[in-house]
Amino acid sequence: MRFRDVFSIIGPSMIGPSSSHTAGAARLGRTARAIVGETPEQAEIELFGSFADTYEGHGTDLALVAGLLGYIPSDTRIRDSLSIAEQEGMAVTFKTGHKPVAHPNTVRMRLRNGGREHVVTGCSIGGGNIEITGVNGFDVKFTAGYPTILVFHGDRPGMLADMTDLYRDAGLNIGYMEVDRKSRSGDVLTVIESDGMLPDGSVQLLSRLVGVQRVSRIDPSEVEGSG
Structure with a gap:
């Protein structure tokens, strides 16, 4: 992993409780939003590993949706992101996946807008850092930590x-x-x-x-x- 500064090690400014399960999840959502280019109308979110086991207790569901709405990891609106998404017309569904994955904190987001669909897979690798590992069926890897x-x-x-x-x-x-x-x-x-x-x-x-x-x-x- 490439650390860019001391904050990559001590952790990000965030709404808790977990840098991996909330800050990292929010960044995954914001990165997926950037790939789509706008707020999705529909989001089907599939969680794997420890994300699947603890996502409600750790607020991973709230953070992912907050990121898709464009909120940063320290935004207090994360706590209300599900109701805000509903108010703004974004339909969100969650499901848990059971196939083996390379990292325990993995999510696949199937995002739809109009007639377009994007599928973004990524993982939260610790300290709020993330990796995107797949986009629309392509196997790629990047951190979104650089332009x-x-x-x-x-x-x-x-x-x-x-x-x-x-x-x-x-x-x-x-x-x-x-x-x-x-x-x-x-x-x-x-x-x-x-x-x-x-x-x-x-x-x-x-x-x-x-x-x-x-x-x-x-x-x-x-x-x-x-x-």
Whole structure:
């Protein structure tokens, strides 16, 4: 695990009782919201491992929904997130999963808006830190602790070079990149972490590249509530 500062070790500012089960859960929800790009109309939340065993007692259900609503881990509205979601028209259902998972604090969120559906899987790995391990059937891994871009695109020669050119032109270093494709010449998800946020103009150019279907941008200050 990469610790970015002392607060990654001593724990986050949060509504308790558990950094893993509440602060981490809120960050998972906010990250999923960033991937979707808006508050989902429907959220089917499946919990695994210790999340499944203790989610009501530890407030994991409240924190996940609060994150989907856009609340930070220290927002006092977390306590009322289920009723707020209902008032705002977000339909939420919970279920527990029983298949083995790599981490005990794992959640899969199936989020729907209009005719679109996104499935985001992640885990809370301690101290409020998280990892996203799957998006829409793609096996990827990122922490949302760094400026991150998700590019959903078709598989074509030169695509990665076109993407990295935009980062070079923006004067940004790429710290991490992961690519997963469903089939040769099929759909691809590329995840890029960088030293700074890609500017709006560069994101627009990225979204207009041939074969790009959708771009999601994750600002860590928004996920963590520090900005």
